[in-house]
Amino acid sequence: MFKSAVVIRVFNRNYSKFRAKYKETNTPSAKKKLATYKALEHFDDFYKQVYGSKWQLIRSGLLCKQKYIAVVNNYSDTEEICAGLEARGAINVSKIFKATAMTLKDDNVKVERQKSLDKIYEMDKEQPDVVEKEDKPQKAERNFSLQKSLDEAEIDTSRIINASNSLSLGGLHEFIPATKIKGREDFILESDHFRYYSKSSEFPLKIEREYKLEFPENLHVYCYEEENLTEFPHPKSGSTGVLNYYLMDGASLLPVLALDLKPGVRMLDVCSAPGGKSLIALQTLYPDAIVCNDSSISRTNRIKNVFKQYLFDFDEKWIKTGKIRISCADARYMGMGEEYDRVLVDVPCTTDRHSVNEDDNNIFKADRIKERLKLPELQSEILFNALQMVSVGGTVVYSTCSLSPIQNDGVVHMALKRLWEETKIEMVVKDMTMALRQVKHVYKMASPRLMKFGHQVVPNSMQNFGPSYFCKLQRIK
Numbered sequence: 001m002f003k004s005a006v007v008i009r010v011f012n013r014n015y016s017k018f019r020a021k022y023k024e025t026n027t028p029s030a031k032k033k034l035a036t037y038k039a040l041e042h043f044d045d046f047y048k049q050v051y052g053s054k055w056q057l058i059r060s061g062l063l064c065k066q067k068y069i070a071v072v073n074n075y076s077d078t079e080e081i082c083a084g085l086e087a088r089g090a091i092n093v094s095k096i097f098k099a100t101a102m103t104l105k106d107d108n109v110k111v112e113r114q115k116s117l118d119k120i121y122e123m124d125k126e127q128p129d130v131v132e133k134e135d136k137p138q139k140a141e142r143n144f145s146l147q148k149s150l151d152e153a154e155i156d157t158s159r160i161i162n163a164s165n166s167l168s169l170g171g172l173h174e175f176i177p178a179t180k181i182k183g184r185e186d187f188i189l190e191s192d193h194f195r196y197y198s199k200s201s202e203f204p205l206k207i208e209r210e211y212k213l214e215f216p217e218n219l220h221v222y223c224y225e226e227e228n229l230t231e232f233p234h235p236k237s238g239s240t241g242v243l244n245y246y247l248m249d250g251a252s253l254l255p256v257l258a259l260d261l262k263p264g265v266r267m268l269d270v271c272s273a274p275g276g277k278s279l280i281a282l283q284t285l286y287p288d289a290i291v292c293n294d295s296s297i298s299r300t301n302r303i304k305n306v307f308k309q310y311l312f313d314f315d316e317k318w319i320k321t322g323k324i325r326i327s328c329a330d331a332r333y334m335g336m337g338e339e340y341d342r343v344l345v346d347v348p349c350t351t352d353r354h355s356v357n358e359d360d361n362n363i364f365k366a367d368r369i370k371e372r373l374k375l376p377e378l379q380s381e382i383l384f385n386a387l388q389m390v391s392v393g394g395t396v397v398y399s400t401c402s403l404s405p406i407q408n409d410g411v412v413h414m415a416l417k418r419l420w421e422e423t424k425i426e427m428v429v430k431d432m433t434m435a436l437r438q439v440k441h442v443y444k445m446a447s448p449r450l451m452k453f454g455h456q457v458v459p460n461s462m463q464n465f466g467p468s469y470f471c472k473l474q475r476i477k
Helices: 002-025 035-063 078-087 093-103 105-126 146-152 250-258 276-283 297-310 314-319 352-357 366-373 375-387 406-422 435-439
Strands: 068-072 206-209 221-223 245-249 266-269 289-294 324-328 340-346 390-400 427-431 455-457 468-475
Touching: 035 352, 068 078, 068 250, 068 276, 078 221, 093 221, 093 435, 105 206, 245 250, 245 276, 250 276, 250 340, 250 390, 250 455, 250 468, 266 276, 276 289, 276 297, 276 340, 289 297, 297 314, 297 324, 314 324, 340 375, 366 375, 375 390, 375 406, 390 406, 406 427, 406 468
Parallel strands: 206 427, 266 289, 266 340, 289 324, 340 390
Antiparallel strands: 068 221, 068 245, 390 468, 427 468, 455 468
């Protein structure tokens, strides 16, 4: 009886503490102090202006349970793992892509025609104007080129967008953020931090369409169909002593596919932790070497831990042979004089899904306001440095897990403008709109009209991956 009474008193005391804590954190005033509440409030104010009526669907996706893909480990029992996943009802993503591409076969004629028109347009731009010779005063030959016609065309000014009218803005690249962050104790001018992103700061830029998204033959990735909320079991060790598959947000696959990896390439992942995207690259069996960099020892240790779980004899067969190099450096200043065939720039960002769901390590905490406001500046400096480390003909992919047009297209705009002003390097932006048609049954993509440079996976309750933005850039000089 005595022991029972003690247990009851202890339980009552603990329960009272729990009730008090629950009451303390669930009052309206307490919720407003949470970083997740501030993040959602900020997104409601900002993203609603950007995505319009689509925002509520995206918002519900952010707040719903996230879906994952399983990346099969080729250094384990590959065939057995694939068979086991398929037996559970999971579908090979590459097969979905290929099947979708077949259904788009009827559109291929239009695609090929567009490719031909693009080539003609490029040739047309290079055609010199015919100038009348001084020694032979005669009527100059008429230039029938498309570019010449456009140069001489009469402009209909009634159709020009009025930037002062927010309702007329047609894309995120024209979006100018609010001048202030709304809040009580953290009322801060935002215009000073985002001043670099201006519609008026134009510069020469080449954009090329890309028509095909290659899926490496040795890469095996599985997901569940739309509206199927089945979860993958926790990864297990196979006969080689490493885990059988890696679980990650499905949207993380597309930036790696956009790199267009080929056999023998040297790759740099400038902000690599925890290492999932580099692990996908290794599963293609293509790279000769990968440099995985991050800014702190704790973050590079996370990369090592992931690799040790998925790559057998990590130290002997991977580190000592130079197949993998782990680097700890500030991505804004690293790699002077080094060049790589492929560079992945997955920068620190507001991590929107985490920001509205987890208070721990949340960038919307009151003591991290300055850090958050400086994110675009940090991101653009990292991308600017990365663009100088890619070899001619090589590819850079910039990515974030944010919906913010400032951190996405805005940062790309800033880095490319600075590259044009300060270096002789020339880049071309790859428009992957046509290539990404084959992913429509796996990902919900944002309208391409909302972006000038990149592409975006948006959260959706039916297939809840993302958010993820990525932009493919190729060095041509």
